[in-house]
Amino acid sequence: MLSKISASLALVGLLAQAALAVVPLYGQCGGQGYTGDTVCVSGGSCVKLNEWYSQCQPGGAPTNTVPTTTAVPTPTPTTPTTTAAPTPTQTVPSGPLLVLPLGDSITWGMGSNDGNAYRKELKDQLTANGYTTDFIGSVKNGNMQDNDNEGHSGATIAQISGYADTPLRQRPHVITLKAGTNDMIGSDTANAPNRLMQLIDKIFTASPDATVLVANLIPLSFSQANVNTYNQRIQTLVEQRISQGQKLVFVSMSSVTTSDLADGVHPNAAGRDMTVADRVDYTRAVKCLQQIPSSSVRQGVKTRFDEFQACHIDLTNQVHQVGHFLAWHRHFLTLYAKAMRDECGYQGPATYWDWSRDADGSGSMANSPIFDPVTGFGGNGVPGTYTPPPATGNPGFPGFPGFPGGGISGGCVSTGPFNTTKVNLGPGSAIGEHCLVRGFNEGMKSSLVSSNVRTVLSQTTFESFRTALENGGRGIAGMGLHGGGHAVVGGELLDPFSSPGDPLFYLHHGNLDRIWWRWQMADPTNRLYALSGPTTQTPPFTNITLDFKMPFTTIAQPLAVREVMDIESEPSCFQYAD
Template identity: 40%
Template sequence: MFPLFHFSALLVAFALLCAASPAPSSSVEAETVRKCKEIRVHKEWRDISVEHRLAYIDAVKCLQALPPTVPGTGATSRYEEYAVTHVNLTDRIHLVGQFLPWHRHLGNLYAKDLRDKCHYKGPMPFWDWARDGDNEGVPIAQSPIFDPVTGFGGDGVPGTYTLPSPNIPTVTFPDAYRGCVLDGPFAADKYSLHLGPGILRTEHCLVRGINETLKHAMTTDVLEEQLRIKTFAEFRETIDNPRALGMHITTHAPIGGEMKNVWSSPGGKLIRHNRSSSRRLYYIDGPSTVNGTDSVTLDFVMDFPLLGPNVTIRDVMDLTKEPNCYTFDY
């Protein structure tokens, strides 16, 4: 689910988080074109009014009901075109220099569709998981994000889902597929996915497997420790290291199910922004392909088939310019 939670496939790699200044523009004319008419404020899910939470959920369901813009891709709706794009480009957008900016702009396109196609008027939500990690004695599953009425439904129920084949390489972490979500607006009797797990194309429920033992990795202390890392090499290795439970891993692993699959995680993602992607601007470093040697630059072109026109990394570096035009309310 793209909605709010497949905190989607933000596999952070080859990106150096830092307090970066905006990327320079090539001309005054370009600056004028990219000037924002409005700076929107993205808010943490529980800081949004109940009215806007429900409106956001309705907008997501609206996008799921709209037909795909291009037939024959495997997507059954406009919503699933985001998942198809992510599945098809997985090897080009993870563990590479364009990882973070590509996913940032994916969020831009998704937010634009919610506003333009489904008329959502409220703030775009993000999940600050450290607020749940710091909440001692309260399980992750009791976070407001999993509320069955004003959230995205709860944990998967054991015995309600069987993997089509746990031996397929792209069906990663089969033990994380606990079961179908049976409550909330995206419960099994109301909603089906048609992509995943992995690169498979199967109709199935929204699957989760919340892992409470990983809550210790979601705290502010853990996050801030990673943000204090000085070198790019160490930072990259830490945030995407399963053993270190880096900040990218903690956007996926504690939720389990589809969210833990690098290819099809957008199918279970309910919010397009999370704390790791919203904390700061960042510099980009690293190869443009997995195991590649040519580093990306600010002029590297990123493509978004089915979703929108190509953009460069430079285009999305500055939150205060188009196509971003937003900030975060902490």
């Protein structure tokens, strides 16, 4: 059977693809201010969705004759090398060839534009060689029809072994195994190769006739020494087993460089690690939402972007210091991401700002790539350029601590893609157009260090985890993760009500949600649906349940908490890369 499998193609989907001179299906092909290609790939036509966004959709001929262009040569990546056992004497199955893609976020499809990762290339190659295939697994991702797989974001080898139990009962014929990345940042990296071999033994016990394609790790921007040691060791171990007759194929990705990868490092959703193209496309989509007129009758709301900010303002006292704080914000982020994709054509990864990587360093937080004026989200506000309105006097909106004054300097943001943005709501419950305000506070840097993250992740109950993440305490330095992320940027982001007026709100809360997901996945049996806390800030208190319906004002229908606990299921359907 191995003669029918091109092992060098098994993971070729991880390599960078040559840029096309035409717009792919579901790519942007027009809209106000758009300056890119307007010609759709053959089989697609450019459909105007609104004044700011047109998209290539299936159907019809190309919208134009392809213009003559001089393409920049794309470097040809080195083909991954393979070591395989002699072709085994195995009977080709009479039914479909069962293929189990097994691994972490790369297998799931994180970072690939179509979500298919390497799986579609492998399926196409097997089909071309005469096989009818059936990909198996408990999760689905990608636009390929047969998109079943067993790829799990952030999973270690031990966790992947647990996930493999169910699909291995089907006795797959081919298993692609890409695992170990998330073991490179643990405390026992030295034994990771042994854990991989134990997983391979488990596979052969469950499916003795299977062929396993084992890939080593691609380059990482961290722990590269651990990666090098791991790669050398697993190659030796796999080749030893091949010589003993085990049906293994070793797929070496060591020749892949960071320039060959989709994001230059790893399919990583971290905002600071997004490709420049993804960052630019993300900010373009945000600005698109800031331009689409709103149909809401809510006072002060002018755009789709405003609708989300208004929702948070109106519900602030219902969704903080309560048991559904994390669940509500998770779905709020999902709704925002859906609007960016459906209405403004954003196709990049779910984003977050991993602020600990900036806080752990000796430099200023202001030097973070997230604040880059060209490829990031712009920098600090200019002192003296903004004066907040008088406090409302409404006890539900007590002042504006995030704005200039109270020891925090700041003003209108003057750099980056949002330097001319007009925020229509806030501070607090105020209504009125103003600039995007920031007031960096370096004193809050200590709140975001990785030791605080580790302390939060070490909590053993949901209640202690929730309160530690939202409020700090429990030996956590500074304001803690939630408050520290808001405070270090200051301005609009520090206002407890109108903070979604700064696009960085969604990256900050994306990281909080990622940390919650990491805590859930550390013990999914006991933590995936773990929940506790009150449903209100004030008495009479009622304990939260999974059936509690969370409100979302005009942007969405109420939703039960249980519906958002698993991000790999509807309605979330996304993964974090680490």
